[in-house]
Amino acid sequence: MSTSRIASRHHTLRRAPAVSLLAVLAVVLAGIAAFGGGAGTARGDVPPPAPGWTQQWSDDFNGANGSLPSSADWQIDTGHSYPGGPANWGTGEVQNYTASPDNISQDGNGHLRITPLRDGAGNWTSARIETRRADFKAPAGGALRIEGRIRMPNVTGDAALGYWPAFWALGSPYRGDYWNWPSIGEFDIMENVNGINSVWGVLHCGVNPGGPCNETSGLGASRVCPGASCQSAFHTYRFEWDRSVSPNELRWYVDGQLYHSLDQSRFDATTWANMTDHAGYFILLNVAIGGAFPDALGGSTPTAATVPGHAMLVDYVAVWTRGGGGTTPPPGGSSQLYLHSGGAAGDAAGSGSTVSLASADGANHDGSPHSPQVFTASGITRAYNGGSTEFDLFLDAGSVVANGQQIRVSYDRTGDGTWDRTETYHYFATDPVPGYEHYTQARGLKSATGSHGDLAGGRVRIEVWSAIGNAPSTLGTGNQSYVRIPFG
Structure with missing residues (x-):
């Protein structure tokens, strides 16, 4: 078999599996x-x-x-x-x-x-x-x-x-x-x-x-x-x-x-x-x-x-x-909320898109949303399952050094305008190498207030912003970034 490089199905060269x-x-x-x-x-x-x-x-x-x-x-x-x-x-x-x-x-x-x-x-x-x-x-x-x-x-x-x-x-x-x-x-x-x-x-x-x-x-x-x-x-x-x-x-x-x-x-x-x-x-x-x-x-x-x-x-x-401990809910469910351009959160869109996260302008906004991108899901009625919030945000800061992005997730259990539970996670320091990275709940909670309970016509608000840095960053939306809420 030739030893020349040949392509994979996507975009990078791939050799065929070896055949004796x-x-x-x-x-x-x-x-x-x-x-x-x-x-x-x-x-x-x-x-x-x-x-x-x-x-x-x-x-x-x-x-x-x-x-x-x-x-x-x-x-x-x-x-x-x-x-x-x-x-x-x-x-x-x-x-x-x-x-x-x-x-x-x-x-x-x-x-x-x-x-x-x-x-x-x-x-x-x-x-x-x-x-x-x-x-x-x-x-x-x-x-x-x-x-x-x-x-x-x-x-x-x-x-x-x-x-x-x-x-x-x-x-x-x-x-x-x-x-x-x-x-x-x-x-x-x-x-x-x-x-x-x-x-x-x-x-x-x-x-x-x-x-x-x-x-x-x-x-x-x-x-x-x-x-x-x-x-x-x-x-x-x-x-x-x-x-x-x-x-x-x-x-x-x-x-x-x-x-x-x-x-x-x-x-x-x-x-x-x-x-x-x-x-x-x-x-x-x-x-x-x-x-x-x-x-x-x-x-x-x-x-x-x-x-x-x-x-x-x-x-x-x-x-x-x-x-296992359950599966990813199908479209139409409200436990896995994908972030959509335009500020909604819900079922996965058919294709990915992006939004920009404004620069922190050199200031420290750790824990305090600064010009955030805000995504909201409303009318959710589901029982609290005793678990915790999970998320996977698709982020890129290009070749910029010292940028960091942060997420806050808030729960209004009855849709009355009161945020009964608010969770802020430690920011994620993106690397200066072009290419997307994954910011997940593994960074850990920075702070949390209030308590969880069943949602009855409730709302979930997701805020993502630049906590540190001097340049904007990019957040994947559509089917690329999601928050999974602990409700069955």
Whole structure:
């Protein structure tokens, strides 16, 4: 295999997972043996939870033939990059992603269909979608399971060169930044290239190049699909993040068979925290054409022999959690309040944005809000669960030295204008290196007044300001910063 650098799915160069001669031979032999199987059919519904698991979200793609996936659940990525993000999605892939039903639609038989196409001039189009929710996370002391039943594009050999289907998840801080990969984490639940009868599962984390995840390759493993080939039949691809064991574990399965696992002891504390101590993950489905990974195993792709029109079919995608001290509430709940530009706090927005925090102008405003950004949620009726406030603010001070940001959270239990509980946390000193950081409750309480109690039509006010420093800072909003209040 070439030792040249090749791109990751996002924006940084990545080498394909190492493939030994024996592994390639095994894939080829398995492909010859797995000649039966057929295309398979849609299951028709998401399977019921396994004992002890609770379904948090799902889509079984039961829409009409030619319809787009639910806009309430999914957003469609278009073009050759995110706005302001790396070109060609950072991977060297050649297709233009569209929202055309020709490239992405439900088929009326319980499938989502993502179809790469090529026009007469040789230009490729395809599709990529991601969940609006970006809070899929293993609960403390529990586990997360993300699963999809998928038939890869049914094309092999030279006709498949350049095909790159994938089912994966990215850490929520990636939205609105697009340059913080791989520190925010990436779980590749199913990857395949060039019609090879194999599934790859990969973790990306840490720094690039090198680091604990061996970037730009990531930490991956692959295996032949059980029974019928990956391309000729539906298979179930599953990823689990288990916080109920020590050390915590990450696991990859195909058709219930474990083929890759990693545990927390392999990583330093900062790498693990950057990957896990944020709001959660969003899920993606796409079929790319060409780029680093296909090129690594098939030369320069696509080629004149590559045949367009072979769709990836997705029967369902579902998310379950098990155990722990509760899960991140779904949109519509009022325990996890995302900060919105404009001063509201509530459900996660579809994409990230930012607001500016005014400079402290060289004064010390530690503990006293100074020109704060204020976010308010009202009309909350929930019982106090005995816990404490948690938060994750996405902050950047650029290359400025000695800036520090601070948060105060206040609770008006009945909405009568009286703040019954006010909590001010120690400020967070941002570093002078461009790039976002995470300010969490781990900084500790500076002061607290009053007491908690049940909310009955109550309000929560969140104030964020510059406590020290001589320059403004940037606060992520939308789906990037949140406060989790201790109410069930």
